[in-house]
Amino acid sequence: MKNPEAQQDVSVSQGVRMMFYMMKPNETSFQTLEEVPDYVQKATPFFISLMLLELVVSWICKGKPPGRLDDALTSISAGVLSRLPSLFFRSIELTTYIYIWENYRLFNLPWDSPWTWYLTFLGVDFGYYWFHRMAHEVNIMWAGHQTHHSSEDYNLSTALRQSVLQIYTSWIFYTPLALFIPPSVYAVHLQFNLLYQFWIHTEVITNLGFLELILNTPSHHRVHHGRNRYCIDKNYAAVLIIWDRIFGTFEAENEKVVYGLTHPINTFEPIKVQFHHLFYIWSTFWATPGFFHKFSVIFKGPGWGPGKPRLGLSEEIPQVTGKEVPFSSSASQLLKIYTVVQFALMLAFYEETFANTAALSQVTLLLRICFIILTLTSIGFLLDQRPKAAFMETLRCLVFLMLYRFGHLKPLVPSLSFAFEVFFSICIAFWGVRSMKQLISGPWK
Numbered sequence: 001m002k003n004p005e006a007q008q009d010v011s012v013s014q015g016v017r018m019m020f021y022m023m024k025p026n027e028t029s030f031q032t033l034e035e036v037p038d039y040v041q042k043a044t045p046f047f048i049s050l051m052l053l054e055l056v057v058s059w060i061c062k063g064k065p066p067g068r069l070d071d072a073l074t075s076i077s078a079g080v081l082s083r084l085p086s087l088f089f090r091s092i093e094l095t096t097y098i099y100i101w102e103n104y105r106l107f108n109l110p111w112d113s114p115w116t117w118y119l120t121f122l123g124v125d126f127g128y129y130w131f132h133r134m135a136h137e138v139n140i141m142w143a144g145h146q147t148h149h150s151s152e153d154y155n156l157s158t159a160l161r162q163s164v165l166q167i168y169t170s171w172i173f174y175t176p177l178a179l180f181i182p183p184s185v186y187a188v189h190l191q192f193n194l195l196y197q198f199w200i201h202t203e204v205i206t207n208l209g210f211l212e213l214i215l216n217t218p219s220h221h222r223v224h225h226g227r228n229r230y231c232i233d234k235n236y237a238a239v240l241i242i243w244d245r246i247f248g249t250f251e252a253e254n255e256k257v258v259y260g261l262t263h264p265i266n267t268f269e270p271i272k273v274q275f276h277h278l279f280y281i282w283s284t285f286w287a288t289p290g291f292f293h294k295f296s297v298i299f300k301g302p303g304w305g306p307g308k309p310r311l312g313l314s315e316e317i318p319q320v321t322g323k324e325v326p327f328s329s330s331a332s333q334l335l336k337i338y339t340v341v342q343f344a345l346m347l348a349f350y351e352e353t354f355a356n357t358a359a360l361s362q363v364t365l366l367l368r369i370c371f372i373i374l375t376l377t378s379i380g381f382l383l384d385q386r387p388k389a390a391f392m393e394t395l396r397c398l399v400f401l402m403l404y405r406f407g408h409l410k411p412l413v414p415s416l417s418f419a420f421e422v423f424f425s426i427c428i429a430f431w432g433v434r435s436m437k438q439l440i441s442g443p444w445k
């Protein structure tokens with residue numbers, strides 16, 4: 001029997017509550033996986049609203065924005081990139097889970113029981129703790145997860161800085177649940193567990209009193225994002241901080257936290273943000289002698305080296321002074337505004353693509369994904385002020401016009417269709433002239 005209270009549309013009240021895991025079992029229990037809403041995709045307006053709220057609160061309380069534009073754009077870019085594979089494939093976290101459930105389940109807990117709902121809440125949160133801990137302690141898993149830590153700011157946009165690679169290892173930690181918890185219940189909690197972690201990425205909430213004892217809070221998660229020595233490998237929780245307290249990885253916030261990787265990557269280029277550590281592992285793997293040492297490069301901690309303990313030496317982590325200057329784009333204000341406009345247009349096409357996936361041909365879908373990746377890369381090049389940025393942007397605007405003309409990208413506002421074409425033609429002319437000038441005046445670096 002279907003649950004009469006459950007529905008696929010998410011109301012405004014539910015939308016707000018789902019961002020804080022304040023959902024009731026009877027409104028979020030589904031018999032089949034197909035009925036489970038894509039809560040994460042439906043959360044976009046709530047992400048934007050909360051980010052705007054954080055901006056206003058930060059201006060009022062601190063007299064400054066909660067972060068920097070270049071950093072925030074890079075974070076949202078990573079969020080966009082990480083969601084693209086789901087346009088083609090069901091996530092590996094669900095595929096493997098369903099396979100184990102269908103072939104190896106030991107017993108079948110009732111999908112409509114609140115007990116199953118609460119047990120799954122605990123099970124997913126516990127699985128996440130161990131996944132997250134391993135993502136910091138196993139180098140090859142860190143190659144995915146480091147993306148999330150690469151921001152040198154800490155605000156709600158940082159939460160969206162997600163890894164493309166992460167789900168290829170995280171699924172392993174949820175497989176025990178597939179022995180007894182129905183996939184539809186698991187799919188609900190997997191999403192709420194992720195959504196809960198959005199609001200804790202902020203500096204505008206300082207301390208939440210007694211809730212700090214049980215829940216993961218902005219204060220606890222700030223420590224997790226710190227590169228101060230006392231912050232490294234601490235506070236892995238998603239929702240309940242009790243796991244860190246039980247397993248000895250808890251650390252309270254005390255001295256000022258400096259955010260980001262211990263060795264900052266100093267780029268806004270989204271592909272590099274996603275994959276740079278894989279290349280680092282590759283080169284370290286070949287540079288390290290001996291089979292067992294090579295094996296250790298992959299499976300021991302990111303700070304490991306021959307003769308060192310599994311997680312490396314804490315004294316090798318650079319000391320912070322609190323005066324670190326985060327990497328910033330040297331692009332002009334005007335160019336930054338231009339990147340925001342182009343980014344917003346891309347985001348509108350991205351949303352429209354997710355809303356109409358079923359109605360789009362595979363070719364259109366693939367071309368749109370390529371256009372989105374090209375746009376994010378080009379914006380990264382512009383922010384990094386790379387020599388080939390002008391050429392890349394000319395190419396991107398040309399690709400846009402082609403896709404638009406051939407109907408692979410639909411006009412967002414049909415009455416403005418002509419204005420769109422004029423705008424992109426001007427962009428092609430502007431960036432085309434700049435790239436020609438660069439080509440004449442000197443070789444690209």
Ligand SMILES: [Zn+2]
Nearest residue numbers: 132136145224
């Ligand atoms: Zn982490």
Ligand SMILES: [Zn+2]
Nearest residue numbers: 148159201221
């Ligand atoms: Zn985080």
